[in-house]
Amino acid sequence: MLTNTNGILVFILYSIAIVSIVYLFRGKNRASDDFLVMSRKLGTFQGSLSMAVSWIWAPAIFICSLQSYQQGLPGIFWFTLPNIICFFVFIPIALKMKKEMPSGYTISQVFKYKFPNTKLPHKASLVVTLGYQLGAIVINCVAGATLISLLAGIPYSYGVVMMATVSLVYSLISGLRASVISDMIQMIMILGIGFFLIPWVVIEAGGFEAITNGIGGVTGQFNDLFDPVVAFSFGIATTIGLISGPVADQMFSQRAHAAKKGSLKKIFIYGGLLFGIVPITLSLLGFVGASEVMNGNIEVTDPQMVGPIVIDHFLPKWGLILFALMAFSGLTSTLDSAFCAVGSLISVDLKENALLPKCDTITLARIGMVFFAVVGVSIALLQPKLLWVFLIYGALAASIFLPTFLTLFWRRTTAKAISLGIIIGFLVATPLSIYANVIGNTNLIVLSAILGLTLSGLIVSIVSVKN
Template sequence: MQGIIVLIVYALLMVGATKAFTKREDGGESFHVGHRNMGMVVSAMSIAATWIWAPALFTSAEKAYSNGIAGLFWFLVPNILCLILFIPFARKIRRDMPDGITLSGYMHKKYKSEPVKRVYLFQLTALTILSTAVQLLAGGKILSTATGLPLWAMTIVLAVIAFSYSQISGIKASVFTDAIQMVFLLLACAIFVPWALKLNGGAAAIQIAGAGGEYGHLFLEKGLEVFLGFGLPTAIGLFAGPFGDQCFWQRAFSIRKDRIGRSFGLGAVMFAVVPLSMGILGFIAAGTGFIPTDTGMVNFELIKAIFPAWVIIPFMFMLISGLLSTVDSNLCAIASLTTDLKATARLKDADQIKASKASMIVLLIVGILIANIPGLTVTHMFLFYCTLRATTMLPTMLTLMNVRLTASGVVVGVLTAFLVGLPIFAYGTISNLSAYKTAGSLITVLSSGMVALVISRVLKREAVE
């Protein structure tokens, strides 16, 4: 019953706030990028909330619980640095294409090539689908446990809630509700972590599980195992994260031009609070000998075990906020990607918005189906789609750095990453083989850029001759 009440209250709050503080958008461009003048603080909160996906809430706690300080370090630090690394590229794309909406649209404009646009649309769309599925999977598991209702029903409910407010005003609804969700997240962290420390021996529990455990050193024995099997592929995927995610390019086009850098910088700081707090809960669980039923949900189970029963309500509010902030951003991202379809581009504004909303519904249906595949885990899906994002990272960076590539070079480079790097990584993940996961990650991120450079130089040389 508690879980159902939380869902109803949450849905009413998000829809009510969206209707009260934003207006329904009738223009296609305003639906996707607002009026390109969003402020620093609200944008920073939106960036942070969008980056707080299921792994930030659960994988951080799981890795801290299972792999101590090494596990948390290799999840937390790359997560923060990637947003900082993204800043100069976000500024550059806005200067190069002030009227832009999507990364795929930018690459199409630069190379005047339909194949380039198509490979980017495929990568951005696939990432959006998998990201949505993993949020629904994690949220559905939590709510299924809390309500006793089946997983499939909870994934549908979460999807309906996210759509109910996102379709009102597009990116404005997403950014505004993200800011509200971020407030819930920060308040929950400020309450639960000090309280849990007070109840469980404070710093002593963290010392036992973190620096004092077998994973207390980053590059010695067990710490090195964590680096090779989790840290390196995670770092590669996370550094590629914003570069292969339309959610962040969409915000680069929506924020006031002179506030882009400060917005992403402040967003990185705000984001860091949440996975660090969840990691501390993982340390506490390990240091006190707590044995969870599912290590992937160790923070949720710890909260249920040590706090009064009523505490689960605000904690669930925090979890739902973190998960749905990414889902609503994905809905706006998939809607914006429809602007790159020729059939949609020819439509009038009202019909463009209808097409965008239809794409939102299709995204949620596919996400629900994937989330309900038996045996899927949040961590495995996180690692896979982190690597998927890396397929376009280097061609994108090189293009924004004004390195002269050819359209054919970009296409073949990205396809090489898809067809060679991703299968190796997938095999390593399924078989739990660290060497294959690491090799797959490196091949994925490096091959796209190296192949693009080599082919571009060969074609240019042939053209000269």
């Protein structure tokens, strides 16, 4: 692995480069509309790169290789397929949202627009959307800090602060514009480094045989693509969480609102396809790792970090440095997107809240970013497991998916039905998912995701029909 000095130096140089690029290309427009939605001029090329890399967060960098290592082919199948499909599922929702609110900023505004006479549906949606962004901040800080600690022996707590700070700094400069500028650079880095490193590792490991030997995972038992054990224990909860994710994730809605006329659909189609390349490619590290462990050639002490462990085993130190840069690019891209999403939710949806200071939109957005950075860092310092956080906020997202869809596409929905659906879905699914993940109960993890989706949808449907 790297020395402390080398690890810190890599991170500092990366941080300086990204902050400098954002500052130089921040633009001259200082209006709030530019800070929040890039003056609604996000094009297809910028948008698809930005959307793809914003979804390449800790799960796409680390959980993909973790799943291929532990659960082989079906593990990566159930992670990658819904991750790509969710982009396409979100397109009709985004188009309808944009049509209903051409001057909108957030997904939560849908509920304010549809139910102008009551605040409860809007407030209920904000609990979920802000909670989802908090989860994004936490999981990426955890992944980045774990990687920094593994690579260079830097204390985990320092790594958490380092990850949050650099992303926050350049997000504060120019909001979504800063995020998109950095996203383009980061996506190019991820694809370039990934296409260079992964084939090199495979060649060093013995070629295609190294992949096929590990295709069943580290135990060798998961060769069936539709293995029922993996489909139940991981596939159901993951699919529900990932398909629901874009609706709860203001990062998606913010870019939908920012898209130029005619670009929205293309942004999500190309973004989804570009995204899919990354977990498929990185999953090969998990297969190689499984093969090498079974052959007794390496020891994987932390399955979450099987990717960098495999690279460290086969490649020179500078190969590990490149992987670190790739990982930092993916993690910070999602962190900055999460901060920008929080900024829009706070400054638009909570602007008139009595607890918030009376100030201009951009200042309020920046205050929201800083506050959530502090809260996210505090939670990340508790060092939760990556898979825990991933599954928990998947259950959280499930509670808003059907209420949002029904609000947009079904005229009979009522404020009472939507409020009850979101609140009950959230109160049942999220605490149950937290408890289930902590105690490691697979049945309850799956149940929490199912309940989050079905309870919210059934309650909205039943209450709306009765009224």
